[in-house]
Amino acid sequence: MTQINSQNDMGGNGAVAAKTLFGNFKIAQRVSAIVILGVAAMAVFGGIQIYGQSMTAKAVKSNTDYNTLALGSQEIQSQSLQMRRAEKDFLLRRDMKYAEAYKNNVSKLTAVLDAVRKEHVADAKAETLTRLEGAVKAHAKQFAMVVAQIQELGLDEKAGLQGKLRGAVHAVETTLNEANLDGLTVKMLMMRRHEKDFMLRGAEKYIDSVAKRRAEFLTMLPAMPLSDRAKAEVTNLLDVYVTAFNAFAKLSVENEAAISELSAIYKIVTPAVEELVVFGEQGAKRALVTVDETQTSMGWLMLIGSVVIFVVFVAIGAAVAMSITRPVKAVTKATETLAEGDWNIQIPALENKDEIGAVARALQVFKENLIKTKDLEEAQRQEQVRQVERAQKLATITTTFDATVSEVLGVVSSASTELQATATSMRGTAETTTRQSSSVAAACEQTATNVQTVATATEELTASVREITQQMARSSQKAGQAVTEADQVQGKVDGLVEAAQAIGQVVELINEIAEKTNLLSLNATIEA
Incomplete structure (x- = not known):
């Protein structure tokens, strides 16, 4: 399972x-x-x-x-x-x-x-x-x-080429003004104008205009009423001016x-x-x-x-x-x-x-143990059934044994009664024998007196002895039967004792099984 x-x-x-x-x-x-x-x-x-x-x-x-x-x-x-x-x-x-x-x-x-x-x-x-x-x-x-x-x-106007140009033109103008040379002064003024125009506009045409005015000035200069020295001086001053202008212009x-x-x-x-x-x-x-x-x-x-x-x-x-x-x-x-x-x-x-796996495996072991416990309980239940059946069989055997014992006891009782009766009979026979022995003794005493009586008594004695012998044989037979029956009763009693011992062992086994069953049930209850 x-x-x-x-x-x-x-x-x-x-x-x-x-x-x-x-x-x-x-x-x-x-x-x-x-x-x-x-x-x-x-x-x-x-x-x-x-x-x-x-x-x-x-x-x-x-x-x-x-x-x-x-x-x-x-x-x-x-x-x-x-x-x-x-x-x-x-x-x-x-x-x-x-x-x-x-x-x-x-x-x-x-x-x-x-x-x-x-x-x-x-x-x-x-x-x-x-x-x-x-x-x-x-x-x-x-x-x-x-x-x-x-x-x-x-x-x-006072510095650089402008200053030099201004000084040169002022020198020419001063000389011309002193000589009252208006024509040359006009030419000089025209050159000054071209100079200013050049300074203002920077057009190179004014350079050419200055050159033309210079040429015109020099053309007019010989006709002027000046000494050659003055003319040379004016020409020199004009050249200085024009040179300065040209340098300035350049x-x-x-x-x-x-x-x-x-x-x-x-x-x-x-x-x-x-x-x-x-x-x-x-x-x-x-x-x-x-x-x-x-x-x-x-x-x-x-x-x-x-x-x-x-x-x-x-x-x-x-x-x-x-x-x-x-x-x-x-x-x-x-x-x-x-x-x-x-x-x-x-x-x-x-x-x-993980830990859950450990718990699950422990639960699996618990489950398997529960299954084993269940199987064991089932086996115990079946064993209990077998024990009950065995007990029933034992009860039947016990009943049969009781009947047999009762029967044996009845037989024993009957045999005892018969034995008692036999004993009583034997006692009576013994008493009779005693009496007869007494009679024999009396007869023997009377033997001497009466041979016939002896013979008769002898015959009666012989008959009595024969009867006693028969009764003793029967008593011996009865006693042997009683002994045999007593042996049978003893054997049955021994068997009864053994059966009682077996029954006691079965009862002890049943008690042990019950205790184990109770213990397993208690363990199963605790584990559940």
Whole structure:
């Protein structure tokens, strides 16, 4: 029966799993896994946060760098405009303080360019910065040349070539005025006019006009009422003036070209500066957008990460919880079923290597012990049935024995009665013999007196002896029968004693079986 129950446990319908989820892991290991998972989740969340902060910081740094570049570009633009303004102020006012201001602006501009170049975001505009630095240096060099030319031309009408030209023309005019040479004075005034027109307009035609007026002047000079010495002096003064004018005109033309070159060079500066400004501003805007996008992305990433971590944590936690609660419930249900007396229940989680598996295996042992107890109880019940049947048989045998004993006792009683009767008869015979012996003695006494009487008495004695002998034979036979019957009774009594002893042993066995049955029932009750 135990084998049948075991086969039922092993070959069930598969509704109960021999191994449950995470059954190979101890409960402490599963709880530790949840703790580790929580720590890992916190680490992942912290990693996401750190990554988000890093990306945000990177975007903020990029925004800061681009803002720095934009501010630097704006400073470059401001300094370049200040440089250009100082240039224009100098060209307009011919004041050296503007030239100094220009130098200061160039120095500041160069310093700002150096600072901007150090920004790593400016690497994308390295070529522009190089072009701008080259243009600034070229502009500064060209401006220095223009300043030198203007200084040579004269910062005012008394300095430089202007002062020399003015002195020469004043010497000629003074000489002509003293000689009252109005015709030559008019020519001289015309040359002065061409000079002023050239200074105002810079047209080279006025140089030719001055040359023509000089020729006309020299043509008119011989006819003038002057001594040859005076004419030579006037001619010399005129040559000084014209030479000074030509030098002034030549340098002025070169200066205009140099000023034009300044403008041309600055045309390189302007777009380069604007390119840097636009690049910095757009980069700052992009970086700001990147900051916003990064913060938004990190917010979504942290939200999604939190949701995913929460879902995974809850799922694994629920799985671990179910891996503990479900087997516990199944084992509890199996225990309750066993307690209700259903021995065919299949114990779950027997192959688990955790504490639940240990409990399940202990429950399986308990089940097997219960089955063995049940089998033992069944065997005891059958043994009790056999004992009852044996007791019934013993009762029948006892009844038969009682009847036999009663019969034997009856026979013994009858034999005793007959023996008593025989004894009585023998006693009577003995008494008779005694009496007859007495009679024989009397007869013997009378023998002497009466032979006939002796003969008669002898015959009677012989007959009496023969009768006594017969009676004694019969008494002996009766006694032998009594002895035989007594032996039979003794044998039956011995058999009765043995039967009584066997009955006592059976009774003791029954008592022992009853005690064991009561003990097993008590154990089964305790185990249930």
